[in-house]
Amino acid sequence: MNQLVGERISIATFKAQTTRHRIMGIVNTDDMQIVFSDTPGVLKPNYKLQESMLAFSESALQDADVLLYVTDVVEDPEKNMDFLEKVQRMEIPVILLINKIDELKDTEALGDIVDRWHQLLPNAEILPISAKNKFGTDMLLKRIKELLPESPAYFDKDQLTDKPARFFVSEIIREKILLYYDKEIPYSVEVRVERFKETERNIHINAIIYVERDSQKGIIIGHQGVALKKVSTEARKALEKFFQKSIYLETFVKVDKDWRSSDRELDAFGYNPE
Secondary structure, three states: HHHHHHOOOOOOOOOOOOOOOOOEEEEEEOOOEEEEEOOOOOOOOHHHHHHHHHHHHHHHHHOOOOOOEEEEOOOOOOHHHHHHHHHHHHOOOEEEEOOOOHOOOOOHHHHHHHHHHHOOOOOEEEEEEEEEOEOOOHHHHHHHHHHHHOOOOOOOOOOOEOOOOHHHHHHHHHHHHHHHHOOOOHOOOOOEEEEEEEEOOOOEEEEEEOOOHHHHHHHHHHHHHHHHHHHHHHHHHHHHHHOOEEEEEEEEEEEEEHHHHHHHHHOOOOOOOO
């Protein structure tokens, strides 16, 4: 979506389950408005947070004019058959995007992947792409334009997303945690922005990093606070690039036991779809 919108709307890392929310990215031209809805990856949920993530993904099936099903060259096509069966029954156009084709060493392998997906989704258009290298993205935009129905614009011409500034602060901090911590730590973390005060030249931000265990809090902070300082520094640099302003960022770590399984906490963090 970042490549298609032309702005860094969704955080991206090499780890699974990076995207947790449904995020809209808006492309405006003289004669067209495309509203992309980026959802979490499809998974079999093990706790309430993942149930909410799957609900975000399934909600995209209900109101889309065109469905882009994004896979890659290593994913097992039959991994998410329950979800695929829902896609098979859809009456709107489906475009299957096989991403990361730059990682393939021969075209024969790509042909085999296309054949497997064609058997599972015979009515889908299949388009190999490399989002990283912008290969196939222009062709995809052209095809989407051909498939979109005529309609009034849903959003203002200068709007890029439906999310507020605080959302991107929390996402960028969480992205750095995904990148710099191993194993379960990133998946036990949520970020809430307590203070966001913007002036003409700078933004003052206070953010709380929530974890589920005291031991996780110690790992996030690190010896003499070194780990937390590194995350905060990298997040501040990314936020300055995102907002094009000087950022003053303070981060704190708190324990909120089992927040991933609490309906009340998930509501507070904005995870339960309306």
